Amino acid sequence: MTELELWEAEDADEFASSIAGDIGFIIDSALDARRQALIALPWEDFLAPAYDKLAEQRRDWRHVTFVPTHDDLVPVNDPTSKVAKLAKLFMPKGARVLPLSSENPDYKLAGSAANARLQDLGWPLDLVLMTFSDDGEAAGFVDGPDLAEAIESPDDIRALGVETPGGRQIVSISGHAVAKARTVLFALRGQNQAALEAAGAGDTETPLGQVLRKVTVPVDAHVLTD
Numbered sequence: 001m002t003e004l005e006l007w008e009a010e011d012a013d014e015f016a017s018s019i020a021g022d023i024g025f026i027i028d029s030a031l032d033a034r035r036q037a038l039i040a041l042p043w044e045d046f047l048a049p050a051y052d053k054l055a056e057q058r059r060d061w062r063h064v065t066f067v068p069t070h071d072d073l074v075p076v077n078d079p080t081s082k083v084a085k086l087a088k089l090f091m092p093k094g095a096r097v098l099p100l101s102s103e104n105p106d107y108k109l110a111g112s113a114a115n116a117r118l119q120d121l122g123w124p125l126d127l128v129l130m131t132f133s134d135d136g137e138a139a140g141f142v143d144g145p146d147l148a149e150a151i152e153s154p155d156d157i158r159a160l161g162v163e164t165p166g167g168r169q170i171v172s173i174s175g176h177a178v179a180k181a182r183t184v185l186f187a188l189r190g191q192n193q194a195a196l197e198a199a200g201a202g203d204t205e206t207p208l209g210q211v212l213r214k215v216t217v218p219v220d221a222h223v224l225t226d
């Protein structure tokens with residue numbers, strides 16, 4: 001059973017400040033310990049205020065690398081590109097922002113290319129921040145033909161391509177990348193709190209629960225209750 005601690009915020013500003021504070025602390029701790037930080041972030045609109053606050057923090061961003069937790073198989077200039085939104089915020093600060101996706105139409109080959117790009121980074125991840133949908137899909141861990149491969153990935157796989165039952169193609173960090181991360185955080189709205197608590201208690205009926213089953217570090221979750 002994963003050790004899970006919930007931090008509730010009653011308004012959006014408190015929620016954003018709490019998340020930005022946690023991410024900033026983890027980055028600074030990694031910089032102090034290893035002179036580099038490797039951070040995986042999802043892009044969701046409700047997290048944009050937290051990322052704005054994070055980008056306002058003062059530090060030497062040149063030694064910080066961001067990757068998206070997952071991204072659609074689209075070019076970086078596509079309006080749905082998650083890495084483009086992260087890059088717009090953090091690259092002007094001097095941070096490095098690496099894409100997962102590519103213009104390769106074959107999602108498996110795109111995943112292999114992303115995995116190759118990530119191999120030379122300073123693994124493991126210092127932080128992976130995750131969100132999840134109402135049906136327990138988190139990052140690229142979705143109910144579909146590639147779920148088992150995504151979660152049970154070998155040690156040398158950091159990213160891979162997955163396809164949803166609806167045909168949406170994604171490149172995602174792997175289950176191994178999440179399981180070995182130094183810190184795992186969740187960000188969610190209050191209506192999804194019960195699903196996270198069930199997954200943390202060992203319910204593996206959802207992709208979220210299957211991912212959490214592999215995590216060995218304590219997990220903090222920031223909950224927006226309004």
